[in-house]
Amino acid sequence: MTRDADCLFCKIAGGEIPADVVRENERTLAFRDISPQAPTHVLVVPRDHHRDVASLAAAEPDTLAELVRTAADVAADEGIDAYRLVFNTGEQAGQSVFHVHVHVLGGRAMTWPPG
Ligand code: 5GP
Ligand code: ZN
Numbered sequence: 411m412t413r414d415a416d417c418l419f420c421k422i423a424g425g426e427i428p429a430d431v432v433r434e435n436e437r438t439l440a441f442r443d444i445s446p447q448a449p450t451h452v453l454v455v456p457r458d459h460h461r462d463v464a465s466l467a468a469a470e471p472d473t474l475a476e477l478v479r480t481a482a483d484v485a486a487d488e489g490i491d492a493y494r495l496v497f498n499t500g501e502q503a504g505q506s507v508f509h510v511h512v513h514v515l516g517g518r519a520m521t522w523p524p525g
Contacts (some may be wrong), residue, residue, distance in 0.1 A: 414459045419509035423457045430437075432487065437473050438480050449517025450488045454480045461508045463497040481514045490516040496524075 413420045419426040422441065428440035432452055443451040456473045460466040466474050478495070485493045492515035498505040 413459070417451075417459055417509045418458050418507055419455050419511060423455060427471050433480055433484060435480075440480055440484050444448065445514070446520070447513075448515040448520075450485070450490055450493070450514065451474055452484050452488075452514040453511040454484065454514060455509060455511045457512050460510045463510050463512075464499065466510045468519045477510075481496045484514050485516060487514075489518065492516060494520050 447455040496513040
């Protein structure tokens with residue numbers, strides 16, 4: 411298990427910081443975003459610390475696939491059949507927490523392109 415002692419999402423995955431968890435298993439955790447941007451806004455993270463999706467893809471491709479499957483399961487649980495998955499990668503792209511997470515956004519019409 412890789413862990414970063416200063417990482418917010420490692421602390422949430424470890425139960426040190428509370429979160430509204432909607433799904434979890436040995437490898438992944440899904441919890442509601444503290445500042446929701448849509449009626450459904452859930453973050454799905456691996457329990458292991460990787461800084462972004464490319465690092466996770468290189469190190470644990472099966473876990474990346476599981477993040478996407480979990481995101482689809484979350485959408486089904488929420489009763490939404492259209493949703494957007496977002497991996498912000500790098501500060502300029504909007505990444506603020508450097509522990510890979512996929513945003514599951516849905517429950518309203520989405521615009522394109524994103525800002
Ligand atoms: P990023 O900007 O890195 O793509 O996404 C980080 C997300 O984490 C943001 O949408 C932000 O609202 C969310 N977030 C930041 N701190 C917390 C927290 O303590 N708890 C939860 N549940 N979400 C958080
Ligand atoms: Zn972490």
